[in-house]
Amino acid sequence: MGRVVLHKDRKRRLEQGSPWIFRSEVARVEGDPAPGDVVEVVNHQGHFLARGYINPRSQILVRVLTYRVDEPIDASWAARRVDEALAWRERFLPGVPSCRLIYGEADFLPGLIVDRFENILVVQVLALGMERLWPWIRQALVDRLNPRGILLRNDVPVRGKEGLPLDVREDFGEVPERVWIEENGLRLAVDVWRGQKTGYFFDQRENRLAIAPLVSGARVLDVFTHTGAFALHALKFGAEHVVCVDQSREALDLARENVEANGYAGRAEFVEANAFDELRALVDQGRQFDVVILDPPAFAKSRSSLPGAIRGYKEINLRGMKLVRDGGFLVTASCSWHMHRDLFLDTIAEAAVDARKILRLIELRGAAKDHPVIHGSEESNYLKFAMFEVRSRG
Known part of the structure; x- marks a missing residue:
């Protein structure tokens, strides 16, 4: 796994809750991580701070996926994040069948939007790293919600900056013209x-x-x-x-x-x-x-x-x-x-x-x-x- 070492004199944005690490905050990148790979983020003394996905093409070099050193990014991680997002909506919007189900960085799933329209899910995958993680998250959503269909609305211009194609397509089941x-x-x-x-x-x-x-x-x-x-x-x-x-x-x-x-x-x-x-x-x-x-x-x-x-x-x-x-x-x-x-x-x-x-x-x-x-x-x-x-x- 590649490692991103932060500058000694940077502002402590990461410790204050910011899920974004800008390239201006980075002293060096160790290893040879490819765009979309998961990397570790450490301070100038080598202490672990976070783990996230990297994209050298973006000014936001790393988007944080976890702050825990003992939490690998795998299918279990994806299931936990989905469960946490569902629990938030069930607590604060009980009985509401249509809402924003996953709100990107604010649900610790950076670069991902999921809106629930009754039994239809409409998704925007906005970053290369999230594109790679999406199959795990999709499976977790299907297992828990059994939706009629999932529509990818990946027609967002920011995807082009991530080197991703723009398209709109069904990704699971069937999605009607109107919901x-x-x-x-x-x-x-x-x-x-x-x-x-x-x-x-x-x-x-x-x-x-x-x-x-x-x-x-x-x-x-x-x-x-x-x-x-x-x-x-x-x-x-x-x-x-x-x-x-x-x-x-x-x-x-x-x-x-x-x-x-x-x-x-x-x-x-x-x-x-x-x-x-x-x-x-x-x-x-x-x-x-x-x-x-x-x-x-x-x-x-x-x-x-x-x-x-x-x-x-x-x-x-x-x-x-x-x-x-x-x-x-x-x-x-x-x-x-x-x-x-x-x-x-x-x-x-x-x-x-x-x-x-x-x-x-x-x-x-x-x-x-x-x-x-x-x-x-x-x-x-x-x-x-x-x-x-x-x-x-x-």
């Missing part, structure tokens, strides 16, 4: 083959419940609606009418189907448009809503894209505030981990100044419990979700 799930008493159709990421965003499950006090009898604008999950919850909690905006016709068709399936037809309308353009148009028209919901995709996918992302978040929030009636509510989110919480709040505050609004914070939240956060790994603490009362400044 129906239940969330918070609502039925939703999910396009697991072509939808964004794995087809659905479980991270906002508990945040969708949090809007209940805001929406009774309200006229709601839901921007970046995707397949309508926030809109559905607003309707469930008594919204009078919801306008759903998204630039994807396929997503809007699914949102319309979900609204109709839950008996809310006639209380929602669907607008196929670029969100920035539609927000500007609605402001120009003088439209007003009781609640505006902004749940955009990640604007900052890298540190270099952060300045543009800040401008984007400021614009949508500024225009969203202008569309909220005096005393109404703004619900806004960011899933860009580069956009850390304080920067997100500062950007919203700047938008409020320009919009001549005063904001009163109701609640600031993160991701659902099936997206645990590792202390010391800010990457796993990516979601910011805020609810504000919006008042005019004159």
Whole structure:
């Protein structure tokens, strides 16, 4: 087994819980490990710290699989990790049949995402080392869950950086074109083959419940609606009418189907448009809503894209505030981990100044419990979700 020796004067990120070891932290690599091989990680004195898989092509040289010197990486290790992930969901989400089952580094399975849609598992294998370990993990999942099918959504660009092909294919059993799930008493159709990421965003499950006090009898604008999950919850909690905006016709068709399936037809309308353009148009028209919901995709996918992302978040929030009636509510989110919480709040505050609004914070939240956060790994603490009362400044 190869060995990675860390610099003496490095920051102690690994000891603080970070599962990533960057090449800048490494003094030398001993042996001749191939990309994807499991290696030992030691400090400058040779003391064991962790074991993980290596990929010299990546700036993240090693991703940690275990911190125990007596835990080999084998089929038994894979079974234990799956059991631990299942136990977490059973403890904090008892009886929930659809959720994020494995959340990569936060479940000590770096580079692996597994979402459970009833009896269908949708998987993203994001790294070369995990690609080699996947057969053991797949067997553990099959043994414990007996799924109808497992779909690999390995169409993620980051795989190309790992030297891996991009594809979408059944890896076990049969996976239908569309899967129906239940969330918070609502039925939703999910396009697991072509939808964004794995087809659905479980991270906002508990945040969708949090809007209940805001929406009774309200006229709601839901921007970046995707397949309508926030809109559905607003309707469930008594919204009078919801306008759903998204630039994807396929997503809007699914949102319309979900609204109709839950008996809310006639209380929602669907607008196929670029969100920035539609927000500007609605402001120009003088439209007003009781609640505006902004749940955009990640604007900052890298540190270099952060300045543009800040401008984007400021614009949508500024225009969203202008569309909220005096005393109404703004619900806004960011899933860009580069956009850390304080920067997100500062950007919203700047938008409020320009919009001549005063904001009163109701609640600031993160991701659902099936997206645990590792202390010391800010990457796993990516979601910011805020609810504000919006008042005019004159």
